[in-house]
Amino acid sequence: MTPVPPIIRVVDSHTEGEPTRVIVDGWPAPAGATMEERREDLRRNADHLRRAVVCEPRGHAAIVGALLTPPVNADSHSGVIFFNNGTYLGMCGHGLIGVVRTLAYLGRLTPGVVRFDTPVGTVSAELNADGSVTIENVAARCHALDVRVEVPGLGVVTGDVGYGGNWFFVTHVSLPLTMANVPELMRTTQAIQDAIDDQGVAGGAPIDHIELSGPAMRADADARNFVLCSGGEYDRSPCGTGTSAAMAILHARGKLALGDEWQQESITGSRFTGWLTEGPGGELIPHIRGTAFVTGEATLRFDPADPFQLGIGSP
Numbered sequence: 001m002t003p004v005p006p007i008i009r010v011v012d013s014h015t016e017g018e019p020t021r022v023i024v025d026g027w028p029a030p031a032g033a034t035m036e037e038r039r040e041d042l043r044r045n046a047d048h049l050r051r052a053v054v055c056e057p058r059g060h061a062a063i064v065g066a067l068l069t070p071p072v073n074a075d076s077h078s079g080v081i082f083f084n085n086g087t088y089l090g091m092c093g094h095g096l097i098g099v100v101r102t103l104a105y106l107g108r109l110t111p112g113v114v115r116f117d118t119p120v121g122t123v124s125a126e127l128n129a130d131g132s133v134t135i136e137n138v139a140a141r142c143h144a145l146d147v148r149v150e151v152p153g154l155g156v157v158t159g160d161v162g163y164g165g166n167w168f169f170v171t172h173v174s175l176p177l178t179m180a181n182v183p184e185l186m187r188t189t190q191a192i193q194d195a196i197d198d199q200g201v202a203g204g205a206p207i208d209h210i211e212l213s214g215p216a217m218r219a220d221a222d223a224r225n226f227v228l229c230s231g232g233e234y235d236r237s238p239c240g241t242g243t244s245a246a247m248a249i250l251h252a253r254g255k256l257a258l259g260d261e262w263q264q265e266s267i268t269g270s271r272f273t274g275w276l277t278e279g280p281g282g283e284l285i286p287h288i289r290g291t292a293f294v295t296g297e298a299t300l301r302f303d304p305a306d307p308f309q310l311g312i313g314s315p
Contacts, residue, residue, distance in 0.1 A: 016270035017236035020098030086231030091165030093240010164244025
């Protein structure tokens, strides 16, 4: 098990409302020649640090952590592994935007395009002159349309399965997507996730995010969403990987042409602008633009005498 360091330095930000905590110093480097190997090393040997950094009492359920590593590819700025209160992510759109703004805040990045290695592939990001960040994600795809799931208490729920760096089940419900309805939206999406876990759908696709889509509430958006993340918390932003998956599904249904912008509103009313381009092999490449703001810097301390040194609920 990776030793617990006495201190870890972090910079906090939020991207369209969703928090990111970037570890900038103190976390021992994970082992591995690839980003996937490094993520698995964290899972096996440093999961206690994940809990200690993002969970209570130092964090809270909505925080996504981002651990920077040396790059795998010579032309990449760095590697990055994203994790939340429950697990590790393949990619994280809002998190990458937060990483770019954090690196710029620290003076480690200037406007322009930079590449980052992640466990699911290399992505790029551009810090724009207006302070926004545009990311070019890994290829997205529509995996299956009109998938039926029998959900206790809800009946048959029909949705589409897509991939945008993480796996999503995208569906529509009659319940309005408002902040007042968040408790019921949480129960609904968790029930869908539990049913998918129990039954297995779409050929056993490893779905661990549920996205509800509904009408937009702001005039400059095309749709509003509510996303249950893999750690069991909801996304305050429009979700970068979820928007990527949703755009691939819309394209498969003939509702979004290459190059056309999609304005995705979140449950909190924030917005991402997205569009698709075609990769060299015909794959769909999602682009997401949003804005992040640094909210604080902290030195996290880990006192061996603290009963919650590794987080509340730790083994």
